[in-house]
Amino acid sequence: MPYKHNADRRHHIAKMKFRVTNWPEYEEGLRRRGSLTLWMTPEALAGWRAPRRKTRGGQPRYSDLAIETALTLGCVFGMRLRQTEGLMNSVFDLMGLDIPVPDHTTLSRRAQKWTPPARRDPPLPDGPLHVLVDSTGLKVYGAGQWLEEKHGARSRRNWRKFHLAVDANSCEIIAQRLTDQDTDDPSQVEPLLSQIDGGIDQFTADGAYDGKPTYLSVLQHSATASVVIPPRSTAVESGSAGPPGQRDKHIAAIAKDGRLQWQAATGYGKRALIETAIGRYKASIGRRLRARSFPAQQTEVAIGCAVLNRMLAYGRPESVRHHDKQA
Known part of the structure; x- marks a missing residue:
């Protein structure tokens, strides 16, 4: 829990x-x-x-x-x-x-x-993928934060934002992007998915990706994909005509059974694998560029x-x- x-x-x-x-x-x-x-x-x-x-x-x-x-x-x-x-x-x-x-x-x-070569080694597994998406920060070479904390001097070198997508079954990084620190997470969903050739069975991310742009990006890539993103605590159903969308179903399920039971029912716990991948990257490759x-x-x-x-x-x-x- x-x-x-x-x-x-x-x-x-x-x-x-x-x-x-x-x-x-x-x-x-x-x-x-x-x-x-x-x-x-x-x-x-x-x-x-x-x-x-x-x-x-x-x-x-x-x-x-x-x-x-x-x-x-x-x-x-x-x-x-x-x-x-x-x-x-x-x-x-x-x-x-x-x-x-x-x-x-x-x-x-x-x-x-x-530029990265067209080949991918090892190749992606066959069949639809369960894609996990998240981001983290990588420090940039230089004094940066120390100068700001010690002397109050504003440094131009802060950190970069590292966006990555991981296959939940193999735990391999299947897509990555590096942006400046002010880039928001949902805007990088489409660039990440464009690097994935195979279909998507489920897309899982944390609450920072909640919103219509993320759902549209995922469903444009794979129309039958299941999007598992926890709605905000203040989220309400859209109330639009027609059958409820995936986000509305998540809001209704959480209101009925609670957030923890919703996590167990949707397999949201798999998202811990991308946290492990981020920790593996920083431990093996480094926290600093x-x-x-x-x-x-x-x-x-x-x-x-x-x-x-x-x-x-x-x-x-x-x-x-x-x-x-x-x-």
């Missing part, structure tokens, strides 16, 4: 315990996440250099694949661009590969123009999501509720 409904008796409520059922496979996956074993396929070596352009201007030396590889390694090991350059040089020397490595200046410049420019920050977040999905594909825990035996 939500903490706010049990605040006065929380100490009497036993904490739920879970038991991991695939511990050997999950443990091996955790080891693989820290492995330094790398290999370069012949296709990657052939596509390392950029194809020669026939228009005016300077000729690019490295392909988007080379830039993506370097930025991915830097994200995995939490390195800045100069350290990433040094890591790749040493790895290629150990592998005996005589191929050039993008320097940190090239990585910084190309990161501002990099390293890049300075906004386009480079968007690239950093996109690569961070791809890295996190790859880590999750290596191994994820499968747990069941553990009930203590009563004496």
Whole structure:
């Protein structure tokens, strides 16, 4: 049950315990996440250099694949661009590969123009998806909040808003957006859904997404999708002619049975999985953006999501509720 409904008796409520059922496979996956074993396929070596352009201007030396590889390694090991350059040089020397490595200046410049590839690895599962949507804040490099609190100086560097969509079944990030801190959540539903090719069976979000724009965006993408968003405490039914919409049904169900029973009936508790995904991103990738420019920050977040999905594909825990035996 939500903490706010049990605040006065929380100490009497036993904490739920879970038991991991695939511990050997999950443990091996955790080891693989820290492995330094790398290999370069012949296709990657052939596509390392950029194809020669026939228009005016300077000729690019490295392909988007080379830039993506370097930025991915830097994200995995939490390195800045100069350290990433040094890591790749040493790895290629150990592998005996005589191929050039993008320097940190090239990585910084190309990161501002990099676009995610059309491929998606791993691919989305078949069938309609249960999409969970939420947002969080990522700090921007610089003094920022400390300057404001310590000296009262207004800093232009505050934080960015990270919007993401997660598949409830696989827990993978299937769509992401990075915006400024003043962007509202409902306005990013349509851009997130536009990144999802498959159909949607259920769309779940918190009360910040409540409103007609969110329902319209979801139903335009999948007309038969079930939208599960808790209405505001002051919400009233629309009273329009015709059968009640999904939001009106939620308001009526909460008024009749209560909010907690409505959450259990609609599966709203699944939304906790996206909170877990946000915590996983901040723990593995970081709470702070390293890049300075906004386009480079968007690239950093996109690569961070791809890295996190790859880590999750290596191994994820499968747990069941553990009930203590009563004496």
